[in-house]
Amino acid sequence: MTTAALTQPVDIDTMRHSISRLIGPDTESPEGEELAGLTGLLRGHMQLIIPEIEQAAGNLPMDDVPRYCALACIGEARVKLRAAAGDGPHRAVAHARKLARSLTALCDHYEALTGVEMCLACDRPIRDREDSVSYGDVSASGGADYAGRIHTRCVHTLRRR
Incomplete structure (x- = not known):
């Protein structure tokens, strides 16, 4: 909100x-x-x-x-x-x-x-000018309506199962 x-x-x-x-x-x-x-x-x-x-x-x-x-x-x-x-x-x-x-x-x-939206990977704020992607685009939860966002720089820090 x-x-x-x-x-x-x-x-x-x-x-x-x-x-x-x-x-x-x-x-x-x-x-x-x-x-x-x-x-x-x-x-x-x-x-x-x-x-x-x-x-x-x-x-x-x-x-x-x-x-x-x-x-x-x-x-x-x-x-x-x-x-x-x-x-x-x-x-x-x-x-x-x-x-x-x-x-x-x-x-x-x-x-x-x-x-303020928080990065789901690093738990830091995603500022206006920072690149970010939908977590659903890079995770197994891709079908979720809204899973949150992560910094583009954090994409490779996610745990893969």
Whole structure:
């Protein structure tokens, strides 16, 4: 569902890069000032994206499931924003990772509500100027009405059975 009135005022790619510094394969736990700075950055990202999701969700009917899920996610994110990290470096890292997971969910809701389509192979957004193909054209599900899209560069990364 695309909402023409919305523009993308938030930089989802930057937000996801910040998230990847805390969660994901091969990430090391930042410490001290680096951790404090990253935690502040995540908080700032969350404060920017929450009003945008609220605006997008507000355009949907009251009984719409994506609206309900997005608003529930915002509620959980606000709880995490109000929470203190606690004493000690392990608690600080755990708190930052909770913020990162919450921001991941917020980014997902933002993209879903604003009509951003995700590549089924690499799970990254398909931007306007990027080449993509229907997943049904390159997979065994070719008969599906709508199976989603993948980047052209990801065609050869699909698992073949």
